[in-house]
Amino acid sequence: MSAVLDTHGEAHEHAHHDHHGGYSGIMRWITTTNHKDIGTLYLWFSFIMFLVGGTMALLIRSELFEPGLQIVNPELFNQLTTMHGLIMVFGAIMPAFVGFANWLIPMQIGAPDMAFARMNNWSFWILPFAATLLVLSFFMPGGAPEVGWTMYAPLTVQQGMGMDFTIFAIHLLGMSSIMGSINIITTILNMRAPGMTLMKMPMFCWTWLITAYLLVAAMPVLAGAVTMTLTDRHFGTSFFDAAGGGDPVLYQHIFWFFGHPEVYIIALPAFGVISQVIPAFSRKPLFGYASMVYATSAIAILSFMVWAHHMYTTGMPVTGQLFFMYATTLIAIPTGVKVFNWVATMWRGSLTFETPMLFAIGFLFLFTMGGFSGLVLSLVPVDIQLQDTYYVVAHFHYVMVAGALFSAFAGIYFWLPKWTGKMYDETLGKWHFWLSMIFFNMIFFVQHFLGLAGMPRRVPDYPLQFETWNQISTVGAFGFGLTQLLFLYIVIKTIRSGEKAPEKPWEGADSLEWTHLPTPAPYHSFETPPVIK
Amino acid sequence: MASKSAPPGARSVARSKSLARWAAALAAVAVSGTAMAAEWNLQPPVTPIAADIHSVHEYVMLLVTVIFVGVFGFMFYSIYAHRKSKGHKAAQFHENVTIEILWTVIPAIILVAIVVPVTKVVIAQKDTADSDITIKATGFQWKWGYEYLKGEGKGIAFLSTLSTPVEQIDGKAPKDKNYLLEVDHPLVVPIGKKVRIVTTAADVIHSWWVPAFGVKQDAIPGIVRDTWFKATKTGTYRGQCAELCGRNHGFMPIVVKVVTEPQYAAWVANEKEHPSPAADINTAAN
Numbered sequence: 145m146s147a148v149l150d151t152h153g154e155a156h157e158h159a160h161h162d163h164h165g166g167y168s169g170i171m172r173w174i175t176t177t178n179h180k181d182i183g184t185l186y187l188w189f190s191f192i193m194f195l196v197g198g199t200m201a202l203l204i205r206s207e208l209f210e211p212g213l214q215i216v217n218p219e220l221f222n223q224l225t226t227m228h229g230l231i232m233v234f235g236a237i238m239p240a241f242v243g244f245a246n247w248l249i250p251m252q253i254g255a256p257d258m259a260f261a262r263m264n265n266w267s268f269w270i271l272p273f274a275a276t277l278l279v280l281s282f283f284m285p286g287g288a289p290e291v292g293w294t295m296y297a298p299l300t301v302q303q304g305m306g307m308d309f310t311i312f313a314i315h316l317l318g319m320s321s322i323m324g325s326i327n328i329i330t331t332i333l334n335m336r337a338p339g340m341t342l343m344k345m346p347m348f349c350w351t352w353l354i355t356a357y358l359l360v361a362a363m364p365v366l367a368g369a370v371t372m373t374l375t376d377r378h379f380g381t382s383f384f385d386a387a388g389g390g391d392p393v394l395y396q397h398i399f400w401f402f403g404h405p406e407v408y409i410i411a412l413p414a415f416g417v418i419s420q421v422i423p424a425f426s427r428k429p430l431f432g433y434a435s436m437v438y439a440t441s442a443i444a445i446l447s448f449m450v451w452a453h454h455m456y457t458t459g460m461p462v463t464g465q466l467f468f469m470y471a472t473t474l475i476a477i478p479t480g481v482k483v484f485n486w487v488a489t490m491w492r493g494s495l496t497f498e499t500p501m502l503f504a505i506g507f508l509f510l511f512t513m514g515g516f517s518g519l520v521l522s523l524v525p526v527d528i529q530l531q532d533t534y535y536v537v538a539h540f541h542y543v544m545v546a547g548a549l550f551s552a553f554a555g556i557y558f559w560l561p562k563w564t565g566k567m568y569d570e571t572l573g574k575w576h577f578w579l580s581m582i583f584f585n586m587i588f589f590v591q592h593f594l595g596l597a598g599m600p601r602r603v604p605d606y607p608l609q610f611e612t613w614n615q616i617s618t619v620g621a622f623g624f625g626l627t628q629l630l631f632l633y634i635v636i637k638t639i640r641s642g643e644k645a646p647e648k649p650w651e652g653a654d655s656l657e658w659t660h661l662p663t664p665a666p667y668h669s670f671e672t673p674p675v676i677k
Numbered sequence: 678m679a680s681k682s683a684p685p686g687a688r689s690v691a692r693s694k695s696l697a698r699w700a701a702a703l704a705a706v707a708v709s710g711t712a713m714a715a716e717w718n719l720q721p722p723v724t725p726i727a728a729d730i731h732s733v734h735e736y737v738m739l740l741v742t743v744i745f746v747g748v749f750g751f752m753f754y755s756i757y758a759h760r761k762s763k764g765h766k767a768a769q770f771h772e773n774v775t776i777e778i779l780w781t782v783i784p785a786i787i788l789v790a791i792v793v794p795v796t797k798v799v800i801a802q803k804d805t806a807d808s809d810i811t812i813k814a815t816g817f818q819w820k821w822g823y824e825y826l827k828g829e830g831k832g833i834a835f836l837s838t839l840s841t842p843v844e845q846i847d848g849k850a851p852k853d854k855n856y857l858l859e860v861d862h863p864l865v866v867p868i869g870k871k872v873r874i875v876t877t878a879a880d881v882i883h884s885w886w887v888p889a890f891g892v893k894q895d896a897i898p899g900i901v902r903d904t905w906f907k908a909t910k911t912g913t914y915r916g917q918c919a920e921l922c923g924r925n926h927g928f929m930p931i932v933v934k935v936v937t938e939p940q941y942a943a944w945v946a947n948e949k950e951h952p953s954p955a956a957d958i959n960t961a962a963n
Contacts, residue, residue, distance in 0.1 A: 211852060211856060212845070212847065212852070213846055213848075218924045222923070222926075291921065292921050296920075298880075298881050298898060299882070299922065302880075385899070386897075386898060386899020386900055387899055391900065392897050426759075426767065428771070429771040432772055434772070435772075457894060458897065458902070459895060459897075459903070459904075461803075462799060462800055466799060469799070476784060480780065480781075489771075492755070492770075493755070493768070494759065494766055494767035495755065495760045496760070496761045496762070497756075505752075505756070509752075512748070519737065519741065520737055523733060523791070523795050524795070524799045525733055525799060526730055526733055526737070528892075528893050529891055529893065532893075532919040593716065597717060597718065598888040598916070600927070602921045602926060605927050607855070608854070609716060612716070613716070
């Protein structure tokens with residue numbers, strides 16, 4: 145290693161440019177311990193799973209195009225809803241943000257790599273096996289589980305071997321997440337460059353630090369819930385069986401004790417990406433940095449105290465309902481602070497609207513709508529009416545798709561020049577945004593109406609009065625699905641034949657990967673740490 | 678069977694009807710915003726609790742809309758006025774303690790203004806004491822069993838199963854108006870009486886839901902829970918199971934007939950005279 149202080153890493157670029165850890169071809173990717181390679185693996189893996197889960201969503205929407213059973217039978221329909229949810233949450237969205245974390249955290253804090261480089265390799269390479277197990281459950285006797293991604297007992301006890309495959313897949317996914325999180329926490333706490341104090345870190349690193357703690361705390365709870373399900377199924381225990389002294393509702397408490405923090409595990413890194421993109425295209429520092437850190441921490445703590453708002457209709461005592469209602473509405477305060485901070489960052493900036501900024505604004509607009517429908521659902525009486533209806537489906541897709549997915553798109557367009565050294569096609573990027581925006585609302589806005597009017601979720605068939613909105617929703621779904629193929633085309637086109645990116649593609653971007661590293665970022669960066677004033 | 682020989686034109690008629698509904702939907706969105714109230718809003722309430730739910734929902738939606746328009750009014754003004762292409766130079770401010778305290782405190786006050794009235798509804802909704810009639814609703818895969826436990830009609834028991842013919846589901850016959858929302862033996866209750874529904878289940882979790890009553894209560898195997906309603910209007914009200922319970926989750930509706938007191942007395946007399954063959958519902962369902 146060079147002893148010369150070399151903040152731009154150019155000397156090393158020559159030394160390391162030609163070898164990627166000694167292997168080439170597929171072995172490079174299997175053996176890699178490089179955070180950038182692993183980040184790339186995570187992102188491609190998550191995109192593949194996004195297409196798999198999306199295909200399932202299109203089958204679901206096709207069946208729901210009109211009343212009656214046409215395309216899939218009710219068993220397969222339930223299998224598809226289960227697998228669509230599990231694959232999108234654990235296979236698509238979560239790995240996507242771990243991919244961002246791998247690529248960006250070392251570069252943003254001035255570290256040469258992640259703290260545990262070999263464990264990092266293992267964290268990723270568990271995922272393809274877990275995903276295979278998950279998808280294989282379709283081919284087991286009885287097929288995949290027909291229980292919804294929430295896997296409520298005792299329906300889980302009635303399932304075939306596919307349920308066990310799913311349980312083991314979740315164990316593996318959880319291991320991967322926990323290892324990834326420990327890696328992120330250790331990297332951020334121990335490997336920051338001299339002068340990079342915690343309160344100087346880019347907001348993306350902050351949100352990931354907090355998310356990683358949430359993951360370490362929440363994933364074992366899920367592992368416990370599915371393990372108890374496993375022993376109830378095969379080893380004669382009765383954790384969730386009242387006849388043996390257990391309680392089916394206990395499962396829901398355990399699941400949602402994981403499940404609600406999980407919502408923020410997905411949302412917080414998305415907030416982090418948005419907090420990088422909006423200041424860059426406003427050419428203005430992020431408004432309220434410190435309050436952003438506090439708000440994120442407050443959301444994380446509150447997220448462990450609101451789980452039973454998913455369970456108002458189980459019949460908990462009135463004091464329980466009131467406690468969870470009050471605690472849930474409190475989350476609106478720090479979330480509001482974040483939204484206000486983003487708008488204030490734009491206020492009196494010098495705004496331009498390249499694709500990353502468009503997706504960030506789309507995120508801000510639609511995520512806030514998802515937040516408001518969340519406030520509506522936090523109120524016990526209204527929730528009792530809307531629980532398990534399409535209103536809930538609409539609500540969480542505003543948070544998961546318009547929230548997390550749009551922010552991931554913003555991040556991809558934002559950092560693609562840094563990662564590849566090439567520019568994406570701006571016109572096509574804008575098409576991708578506008579089509580996604582229109583079709584997304586076509587799918588999910590009308591689902592609010594369906595839920596209000598009384599359409600239950602997770603049904604393969606429905607009464608006649610729900611037909612119109614379902615047809616609009618299905619047409620929107622196909623439009624949205626095809627639009628994502630355009631995204632794939634844009635990314636491939638960028639990598640293969642994109643124009644060379646300028647050294648600093650975004651004039652307002654000010655974190656270390658933009659200010660201290662060349663474009664594209666060299667394979668090894670910050671072998672000698674930069675000094676932050 | 679008559680339904681099997683549906684005229685070949687029936688499908689295209691159905692299609693043009695659905696096109697007409699589309700057009701109506703779009704027109705309603707564009708023009709009045711009220712014509713399709715039944716399809717895009719909560720069903721008309723027939724109990725005090727359902728009416729409360731309506732007003733809570735409207736109240737919150739009003740507040741939320743005002744806030745939304747306010748916040749994004751700022752954003753869109755910024756998008757319009759503070760763009761680089763107009764030569765706007767970026768200010769460099771990045772904090773303001775006063776405004777940050779304000780936008781923490783004001784939302785807190787708004788939240789208090791929301792949850793205080795809602796708390797009263799929550800407490801009323803939970804008050805299942807002093808019912809006139811108590812009915813046990815048991816969820817089975819995939820039907821409902823009802824037993825009248827207390828009040829006029831005590832002792833009546835029957836199963837309530839989807840009566841929509843399979844041909845309609847498979848698209849071999851035209852669908853009735855109440856497709857998937859009709860049962861062979863509806864629940865019957867008198868108007869203006871407090872009816873307590875006690876839920877449980879025999880196999881997996883189901884959920885007993887009648888939107889017009891504002892009532893949804895999970896039916897959990899081995900556990901007993903309750904809810905209540907007092908219907909203020911006669912008529913037939915329809916709902917569906919609201920918790921995923923396996924293959925036929927979408928095919929176990931709930932139908933409740935609210936009748937006048939004399940009609941209810943007559944119905945009770947008739948049921949007592951001709952008890953349902955499946956009166957012992959717990960064995961019948963297996």
